[in-house]
Amino acid sequence: MITFLKTTEEGLLRVNEVVPGCWIRATDPTPEEVAQLQALGVPQDFISYALDLDERSRVEKSNGDTLIVVKIPHYQGDTSDIPYIAIPLGIMLAPNFVVTICRVESDLLRDAAAGRLRGLSTGKRNRFTLYLFLGTATRYLHCLREINRRVDELEDKLQRSMRNQEVLELLKYEKSLTYFTTALKSNELMMERLQRNQLFQTYPDDLELLEDVLTENRQAIEMVNISSAILSQMMDAFASIISNNLNVVMKFLASITIIISLPTVVASFFGMNVHLPLENSPFAFPIILIISVAIAVLVAWNFSRRDWL
Numbered sequence: 001m002i003t004f005l006k007t008t009e010e011g012l013l014r015v016n017e018v019v020p021g022c023w024i025r026a027t028d029p030t031p032e033e034v035a036q037l038q039a040l041g042v043p044q045d046f047i048s049y050a051l052d053l054d055e056r057s058r059v060e061k062s063n064g065d066t067l068i069v070v071k072i073p074h075y076q077g078d079t080s081d082i083p084y085i086a087i088p089l090g091i092m093l094a095p096n097f098v099v100t101i102c103r104v105e106s107d108l109l110r111d112a113a114a115g116r117l118r119g120l121s122t123g124k125r126n127r128f129t130l131y132l133f134l135g136t137a138t139r140y141l142h143c144l145r146e147i148n149r150r151v152d153e154l155e156d157k158l159q160r161s162m163r164n165q166e167v168l169e170l171l172k173y174e175k176s177l178t179y180f181t182t183a184l185k186s187n188e189l190m191m192e193r194l195q196r197n198q199l200f201q202t203y204p205d206d207l208e209l210l211e212d213v214l215t216e217n218r219q220a221i222e223m224v225n226i227s228s229a230i231l232s233q234m235m236d237a238f239a240s241i242i243s244n245n246l247n248v249v250m251k252f253l254a255s256i257t258i259i260i261s262l263p264t265v266v267a268s269f270f271g272m273n274v275h276l277p278l279e280n281s282p283f284a285f286p287i288i289l290i291i292s293v294a295i296a297v298l299v300a301w302n303f304s305r306r307d308w309l
Contacts, residue, residue, distance in 0.1 A: 002026045002033050005113060007122045012115045021123035024099040025113060041065070042092060042099055050090025050101035057088075057183070057190035059197070066093040068129060070190065071183035072108050072136045073143045078150075084143050084176035086183030089136075091129055098125045100132075108132070108139050130209045133191065137216035140180060144223055147173050151231060170235050177228040184221045191217065255303045262299060263292035 004015045006022040015022060018040060026037060034047055046067040049055050060067040071086040089109070090101040102109060111117055112135065120131045154169050191214055270276055270288050278284040 002029060002036060003113070005122060007120070012113070012120070012122070018097060020096045022097045023122040023128070024097055025109060026099065026101045027105050027109070028103055029101070037099070037101070040099075041094060042101075043067075046090060046092055047101060050088055051103050053087055053103060055088040057186040059190060059193055064095065067091070068093070068190070068194070070133065070136055070187055072102075072106055073140050073180065073183075074104060074106055075143065075146075081172060082175045082179065083150075083172055084147065084179065086179045089132075091132060093125045093129065098122060098128055108135050111135065126206050127209070130206060130213055133187075133213040134209070134216060136187070137213060137220050140184060140220040141216075141223065144180070144220070144227060147176060148227060151227075151234070155234065167235060170231060174228065174231050174235065177224055177231065180224045181221070181228060184217060184224060188214070188217050188221065255300075259296050259300050259303070262295050266292045266295065 003025045004018060004022050005012055005025060006015050006019060007013075018024065024037075024040065026033060029037065029047075029051075034044075037047060038044060043062055043065070046060065046062070046065075049058070049060070049067065049069055055069055057071050058067075058069045060069075068091045069088050070091065072089045074085050074087045076083055076085060087103060087106070089106070090099075092099040092101070100109060112120055112132065117131055117135050120128060122128055151170065151173055191210065195210060195214070266288065270278075270284075278287055281287070
């Protein structure tokens with residue numbers, strides 16, 4: 001899908017055609033839409049880079065146009081093997097407009113198109129790109145908070161769990177953090193290259209905004225690294241807790257089995273066809289029952305005192 005948007009005095013509005021200073025937003029373009037982008041002057045290589053889900057963050061220049069590929073977070077759902085991944089977003093800076101190309105409908109671009117990104121102006125191409133960078137770093141932090149919240153919920157369940165399901169759930173989020181770490185470091189290298197190439201040196205405000213973006217990105221890297229380290233140690237700890245919970249249950253069942261078997265042993269002795277004490281007593285059954293219960297209670301008390309039960 002391709003949409004054309006332009007910032008006006010009334011805000012970010014949709015237009016019907018390409019006009020100077022507009023934003024061309026392409027989301028999972030069809031072959032016909034790819035041909036339309038090429039007709040507007042977008043090189044085929046730029047489109048291929050942006051649609052390749054394995055593409056790393058990079059900067060390419062061709063005939064005065066600049067393509068910037070940045071990795072943005074994308075939520076696939078809790079039922080997915082990897083709930084959060086990083087996908088490439090292609091940003092092409094042309095002389096009269098800016099183009100974004102993405103394989104999926106991302107929350108970042110949805111917020112930008114709805115005018116929820118502060119300071120976004122399609123007429124200022126460099127500033128537009130920097131605000132997308134800033135929104136990307138902010139989005140990573142938001143996703144990280146969601147991951148930490150979900151991990152806290154799983155932590156409460158794991159303390160009582162005897163299954164591997166919760167540990168496998170934690171493994172999914174650990175994979176997401178690995179994706180985030182790789183993507184954020186790749187983004188940092190790309191932004192540092194932009195800083196060295198002085199692409200945003202024209203206006204002092206742009207240069208200052210780039211510094212803010214790099215700071216925000218580094219903060220996201222540090223937080224992801226901390227969360228990843230904590231989650232890795234937590235998985236090791238809870239794997240031991242699950243094993244211990246299972247051992248406690250097995251110990252309880254073994255103790256109950258022993259306690260229940262003792263009255264059976266007493267009844268087996270008095271059930272033999274030989275001369276036994278109390279065989280002529282009219283109170284033989286209650287006496288034997290009391291002996292059996294007393295032995296079971298004594299053993300249960302001993303097990304409880306030793307913390308075996």
